[in-house]
Structures are given as C-alpha cells and as structure tokens.
Amino acid sequence: MKIRRITTTVEEVHSEGGRPVDPPARVAVVAAVIDNPWAGAGFVEDLAPGIEEVAPELGALLAPRVVEALGAPVEAYGKAAIVGLDGEVEHGSALIHTLRFGDHLRKATGAGTLLPAVEKRAPAGATFDIPLKHITDATIRSHHQTTEARVPDAPRPGEIVVALAVSAQGRPQARLAPLGSEL
Structure with a gap:
C-alpha cells in the first residue's frame, strides 16, 4: 500500500438551533489517500489479492487514529471511499466492504x-x-447522522481516498421519537 497523505479532522458543535450543546458534539474523520492498486491494469476480474494486500493494513492504520482523534467514547461510526477517475467504484467498495477493513474499527x-x-x-x-x-443498535434514531469530509487535492486519477468517521454522541439537539413509534 502506498500512502500519499493522511488527514484528520475533528469538529465540535457548540450551538445548534440557537441553543448551546453541552458538552459540545464531537465528530472525527481520518482519511488516507492511497494509490489505487487496480488503476491502470484494465478490468481486473479478481480483486481478492488487492483486497488481501491493502484492506487489513488500511483498517489497522485508520481505526486507532480516528478513535484517538475523537478523544471520547465512540457512539456512532461510518466509512467511505472516493475512487479517482482512472478507477472503478468497485475498487473503493472492495477496500471498505470487507471485514478485513471494518473489523478494526468494530474491535x-x-x-x-x-x-x-x-x-x-x-x-x-x-x-x-x-x-x-x-x-x-442501528435503530437508535438520534445517531443517524452525516458528516462531510474532503481532501482538497485527492483523489488524483490513480488514487483512492478511504475514510473512517466516528462521533461521541447522536445529532445535537436530537428529539425525534424512537424508530417505528409512529406506526
């Protein structure tokens, strides 16, 4: 795996809806910019060798960094990949949709x-x-949220940006009824 860049972002929301958020809501994102192991090779039928080579190492690298960056117990999490224009969406999916990647953050x-x-x-x-x-518990509605991330100069055509995101809480000022309660 060739890494060009790693970025870490931590966001704190101190006010939402005109009211203070106490303690501030924290979200952390760690993104790695790596060479796409399949870019330029034409259509690759079997992605497994590249998955085995890259995904476990990438998960082991990013998971502890994002947890440490948050600086608080993790309550919610997510993952993402952006593939450069010389690759396929399947290349990003191959790296993040495997237990060899995601289990590092689960553990x-x-x-x-x-x-x-x-x-x-x-x-x-x-x-x-x-x-x-x-x-x-994926049914806890307050924790269904989204965070925005970007690496300004990535991905270049032969790269993939892979990111993990975590939060220390649900949405600030969450007040929706429990999932399914309206039925």
Missing part, C-alpha cells in the same frame, strides 16, 4: 452493528457525506 469501539458506508468515483477535491449510525 476498537466495541461495536456490533453494520458499519454504514458511501463510495463513489470523483475528481480531486470531491466531498463525501459519510453516514454514521450507532455502534451497537
């Missing part, structure tokens, strides 16, 4: 639910809206 957080994801192909500077859900 680091004590999570048991499916890790929500987004992936796309885009030019450098594209943003992703990373979905987050509660780490142990």
Whole structure:
C-alpha cells in the first residue's frame, strides 16, 4: 500500500438551533489517500489479492487514529471511499466492504452493528457525506447522522481516498421519537 497523505479532522458543535450543546458534539474523520492498486491494469476480474494486500493494513492504520482523534467514547461510526477517475467504484467498495477493513474499527469501539458506508468515483477535491449510525443498535434514531469530509487535492486519477468517521454522541439537539413509534 502506498500512502500519499493522511488527514484528520475533528469538529465540535457548540450551538445548534440557537441553543448551546453541552458538552459540545464531537465528530472525527481520518482519511488516507492511497494509490489505487487496480488503476491502470484494465478490468481486473479478481480483486481478492488487492483486497488481501491493502484492506487489513488500511483498517489497522485508520481505526486507532480516528478513535484517538475523537478523544471520547465512540457512539456512532461510518466509512467511505472516493475512487479517482482512472478507477472503478468497485475498487473503493472492495477496500471498505470487507471485514478485513471494518473489523478494526468494530474491535476498537466495541461495536456490533453494520458499519454504514458511501463510495463513489470523483475528481480531486470531491466531498463525501459519510453516514454514521450507532455502534451497537442501528435503530437508535438520534445517531443517524452525516458528516462531510474532503481532501482538497485527492483523489488524483490513480488514487483512492478511504475514510473512517466516528462521533461521541447522536445529532445535537436530537428529539425525534424512537424508530417505528409512529406506526
């Protein structure tokens, strides 16, 4: 795996809806810009060798960094990939939709639910809206949220940006009824 860049962003929301958020709502995102292991190779039928080579190492790198950056117990999480224009969306999916990647964050957080994801192909500077859900119960509505992330000069055509996002709480000022209560 060739890494060009790693970015870390931590956001704190101190006010929402004109009211203070106490304690401030924290969200952290760590993104790695890597060479796409399949770019330029034409159509690759079997992605498994590249997955085995890259996904476990990438998960092991990003998971502890994002948990440490948050600086608080993780309550919600998500993952994302943006593939540069010389790749396929499937290349990003191959790296993030494997237990060899996601289990690093599940183990680091004590999570048991499916890790929500987004992936796309885009030019450098594209943003992703990373979905987050509660780490142990995906039906907890307050934790259904999204955070925006971007690496200004990535992905270049032969790169992939892979990111993990975590939050220390649900949405600031969440007040929707429990999921299914309106039925």
